[in-house]
Amino acid sequence: xxxxxxxxxxxxxxxxxxxxxxxxxxxxxxxxxxxxxxxxxxxxxxxxxxxxxxxxxxxxxxxxxxxxxxxxxxxxxxxxxxxxxxxxxxxxxxxxxxxxxxxxxxxxxxxxxxxxxxxxxxxxxxxxxxxxxxxxxxxxxxxxxxxxxxxxxxxxxxxxxxxxxxxxxxxxxxxxxxxxxxxxxxxxxxxxxxxxxxxxxxxxxxxxxxxxxxxxxxxxxxxxxxxxxxxxxxxxxxxxxxxxxxxxxxxxxxxxxxxxxxxxxxxxxxxxxxxxxxxxxxxxxxxxxxxxxxxxxxxxxxxxxxxxxxxxxxxxxxxxxxxxxxxxxxxx
Amino acid sequence: xxxxxxxxxxxxxxxxxxxxxxxxxxxxxxxxxxxxxxxxxxxxxxxxxxxxxxxxxxxxxxxxxxxxxxxxxxxxxxxxxxxxxxxxxxxxxxxxxxxxxxxxxxx
Numbered sequence: 001x002x003x004x005x006x007x008x009x010x011x012x013x014x015x016x017x018x019x020x021x022x023x024x025x026x027x028x029x030x031x032x033x034x035x036x037x038x039x040x041x042x043x044x045x046x047x048x049x050x051x052x053x054x055x056x057x058x059x060x061x062x063x064x065x066x067x068x069x070x071x072x073x074x075x076x077x078x079x080x081x082x083x084x085x086x087x088x089x090x091x092x093x094x095x096x097x098x099x100x101x102x103x104x105x106x107x108x109x110x111x112x113x114x115x116x117x118x119x120x121x122x123x124x125x126x127x128x129x130x131x132x133x134x135x136x137x138x139x140x141x142x143x144x145x146x147x148x149x150x151x152x153x154x155x156x157x158x159x160x161x162x163x164x165x166x167x168x169x170x171x172x173x174x175x176x177x178x179x180x181x182x183x184x185x186x187x188x189x190x191x192x193x194x195x196x197x198x199x200x201x202x203x204x205x206x207x208x209x210x211x212x213x214x215x216x217x218x219x220x221x222x223x224x225x226x227x228x229x230x231x232x233x234x235x236x237x238x239x240x241x242x243x244x245x246x247x248x249x250x251x252x253x254x255x256x257x258x259x260x261x262x263x264x265x266x267x268x269x270x271x272x273x274x275x276x277x278x279x280x281x282x283x284x285x286x287x288x289x290x291x292x293x294x295x296x297x298x299x300x301x302x303x304x305x306x307x308x309x310x311x312x313x314x315x316x317x318x319x320x321x322x323x324x325x326x327x328x329x330x331x332x
Numbered sequence: 333x334x335x336x337x338x339x340x341x342x343x344x345x346x347x348x349x350x351x352x353x354x355x356x357x358x359x360x361x362x363x364x365x366x367x368x369x370x371x372x373x374x375x376x377x378x379x380x381x382x383x384x385x386x387x388x389x390x391x392x393x394x395x396x397x398x399x400x401x402x403x404x405x406x407x408x409x410x411x412x413x414x415x416x417x418x419x420x421x422x423x424x425x426x427x428x429x430x431x432x433x434x435x436x437x438x439x
Contacts, residue, residue: 026407035402182342191393196343197343225432227428234435268436291435
């Protein structure tokens with residue numbers, strides 16, 4: 001496994017005070033929190049931050065971590081020394097998973113690193129004391145699933161590889177890969193939760209397994225924009241289709257359909273295809289926003305047509321509304 | 333050949349219209365006191381006489397889950413989380429509108 005430099009992750013010196021560490025964590029957590037961040041790989045960075053903070057905010061864990069020395073570099077191959085953490089007294093409440101107010105993580109199934117587990121997992125002094133021995137039921141786990149809009153519309157089956165902390169026969173805590181095959185219900189929308197009964201934590205002493213909750217994130221689509229169960233499509237139309245009306249073929253999630261563009265339609269106007277959004281009760285709608293596209297005046301014939309329009313439609317003033325505005329522009 | 337794991341029994345949470353406060357607390361990892369505060373702040377409107385018997389609209393689960401994560405992960409209080417959720421929604425709505433307008437004006 002690879003060594004992790006928790007001080008570097010939090011951007012603080014090894015001599016930083018608890019207050020410095022807290023401030024730095026708050027600042028970086030605000031920057032990389034997956035719900036608010038636009039940074040690339042924000043989720044991964046946020047998990048690293050949580051792991052580093054879990055260790056450095058706790059004086060006991062920090063002291064033990066510091067005992068490893070300052071010569072290690074991030075990414076360097078690492079094994080805990082045989083006498084790891086000996087000579088410390090522990091107050092308990094550690095364990096391989098973060099708990100309490102700061103530890104109810106989103107996406108906790110993806111877990112902390114093997115490095116963290118090897119140092120502070122259930123087999124260490126840290127993990128041994130705070131764990132329930134025979135919980136009556138396992139904890140629920142949470143993870144995130146990214147799906148395409150087509151899958152949200154039609155449903156599908158996905159195989160997910162998740163990591164979860166599990167107790168080994170020797171009583172140590174290890175991150176184990178866990179494969180789950182999920183049937184995605186048709187009509188699931190962004191932010192919804194899917195529950196997989198009994199796929200959460202299995203209590204070591206027996207009892208009911210917890211559930212696994214998957215929070216659905218629908219990826220941005222090339223054509224459609226999703227809002228709740230409704231989708232919006234921008235549909236290019238020719239000027240004569242908008243002016244005279246036309247029947248045009250429109251893509252929908254369920255396949256192409258014919259739609260009537262009313263005569264006199266304008267660019268930006270929205271038309272509704274009822275029930276063509278995501279399925280549900282009631283199903284969503286598809287909104288078609290028209291975009292009038294002008295043919296280029298790139299041939300003598302096309303230029304002649306535009307000249308004819310100017311001659312015959314010369315009274316048309318696209319800027320008529322601007323005439324009412326006071327001349328001169330800006331505020332006094 | 334590797335045998336595929338059995339398909340999990342997937343169930344959409346929030347298919348019913350209303351959800352008990354205790355279930356919501358579990359799903360969104362919120363304390364009941366935080367839910368009460370979020371209700372007082374107008375982020376969600378319950379049905380029922382007392383918090384323990386409240387039913388909350390399941391459609392609000394995603395925004396309450398975000399509020400729960402912000403409270404836990406960033407150490408902010410319920411007022412701050414409610415404000416952040418509303419501002420995030422406003423931001424996403426504006427981004428959607430911007431993308432639509434960009435599609436209208438792009439060549």
